[in-house]
Amino acid sequence: KSVIIKAVALDKETAKIAVLGVPDRPGIAARLFSGLAAEGICVEMILQSVMRGQINDIAFLVDKRDIEKTITACRDLSRQLGAQGVTFDTEIARVSVVGAGISSHAEIPSRVFSILAGKGINIEMISASSMAITCVVSSLDGEAAVHALHHEFMEDK
Amino acid sequence: KSVIIKAVALDKETAKIAVLGVPDRPGIAARLFSGLAAEGICVEMILQSVMRGQINDIAFLVDKRDIEKTITACRDLSRQLGAQGVTFDTEIARVSVVGAGISSHAEIPSRVFSILAGKGINIEMISASSMAITCVVSSLDGEAAVHALHHEFMEDK
Ligand SMILES: C[C@@H](O)[C@H](N)C(=O)O
Ligand SMILES: C[C@@H](O)[C@H](N)C(=O)O
Numbered sequence: 001k002s003v004i005i006k007a008v009a010l011d012k013e014t015a016k017i018a019v020l021g022v023p024d025r026p027g028i029a030a031r032l033f034s035g036l037a038a039e040g041i042c043v044e045m046i047l048q049s050v051m052r053g054q055i056n057d058i059a060f061l062v063d064k065r066d067i068e069k070t071i072t073a074c075r076d077l078s079r080q081l082g083a084q085g086v087t088f089d090t091e092i093a094r095v096s097v098v099g100a101g102i103s104s105h106a107e108i109p110s111r112v113f114s115i116l117a118g119k120g121i122n123i124e125m126i127s128a129s130s131m132a133i134t135c136v137v138s139s140l141d142g143e144a145a146v147h148a149l150h151h152e153f154m155e156d157k
Numbered sequence: 158k159s160v161i162i163k164a165v166a167l168d169k170e171t172a173k174i175a176v177l178g179v180p181d182r183p184g185i186a187a188r189l190f191s192g193l194a195a196e197g198i199c200v201e202m203i204l205q206s207v208m209r210g211q212i213n214d215i216a217f218l219v220d221k222r223d224i225e226k227t228i229t230a231c232r233d234l235s236r237q238l239g240a241q242g243v244t245f246d247t248e249i250a251r252v253s254v255v256g257a258g259i260s261s262h263a264e265i266p267s268r269v270f271s272i273l274a275g276k277g278i279n280i281e282m283i284s285a286s287s288m289a290i291t292c293v294v295s296s297l298d299g300e301a302a303v304h305a306l307h308h309e310f311m312e313d314k
Contacts, residue, residue, distance in 0.1 A: 016207070018206070018207045020207075024279065025279060026273070026274050026277050026278055026279045026280075027274035029270040029274075029280050029283065030267060030270035030271040030273070030274040032270075033266045033267035033270055034267040034270075034271060036263070036266075036267070037263040037264045037266070037267040040263055041263060042260060042261055042262070042263045043260060043263070043266055043285070044260045044286075044287070045260070045285060045286055046266060046283050046284070046285035046290070047204055047205075047206045047283065047284060048204075048206065048280070048282055048283035048284075049175070049204045049205065049206045049214055049216045049282060050173070050175040050177075050214060050216045050244065050281070050282065051281070052214075057206055057207060057209075058283070059206045059207045060285075087207065103199060103200060103201045103202070104199055105199070106193070106194040106197055106198060106199045106200070107194045109190040109193075109194070109200055109203060110187060110190035110191040110193070110194040113186040113187035113189075113190055113191075114187040114191060116183070116187070117183050117184035117186075117187040120183050121183055122181065122182060122183045123183070123186050123205070124181075124207070124208070125205055125206060125207065126186065126203050126204065126205035126215070127203070127204060127205075127284055127286065128200070128202060128203035128217075129201075129202055129284065129286065129288075129289065129291065130201070131286075131288055131289075132286065132288075133203070134286065
């Protein structure tokens, strides 16, 4: 069962930014990320979930070192796009469980989330695909999260 | 440049579900996905973005064949968790641009989104990591999206 998990990783050098309430129509994401690319900002993870009304939030992670530059660019772009505003948080950590064919094992997501819940860790963002499950947690919880996940998936029982 | 893109893929056999307004505290995601695992439901992609107030939305994709079973399970779980409700959409398609080290190329996300914008395609959900950029679009736009992305990234110019 757990043989499909290849690694459990922690990234503490990351910060999250969200452009809130962008109009949900073609071309908006293109303009936002073209603006960021023009500043040479590499984006590590992008999340846009279901829309509410005719607006949507676009959240992403960048290297902590780029946070000032990214906030400035996003505030500009938010005004140009008619968004509601920009939020950010530098006190986060990203934990990832990486493996092959994760999505074809129904119990893996619930095991990942239950391990974090068992440690009282709140999950601030989730991005899961067939190759990895990534959770953003508080930077205070990063170490405890990666140790608990490593114990669950990487150590022989 | 485009040598890092390995594939462009289209999945039309997928449906999206969202449990809206779940309490944003430890253990909620664990209970939701434990409930789905108990029903043997494999989840293909999970997205939880930044929270608003003390609540959050958890959206995910399942195989279209599992949609009835998933809606029933989610309505039950939504009541148990004190969520606001459940929405779903079966008329979607998922297009993915897969490659290595995508997140270290600042211009790739903006190219993907600009190609779709150029075809007038609205992007309903986005999930991007270092290995892939996935966009959920209307099922009416799936073919046009994958052809335009294939032309941009896979064909010799
Ligand atoms: C919100 C944003 O993603 C918009 N739907 C777009 O297509 O650009
Ligand atoms: C919303 C949900 O993800 C919650 N924050 C949890 O940790 O379970």
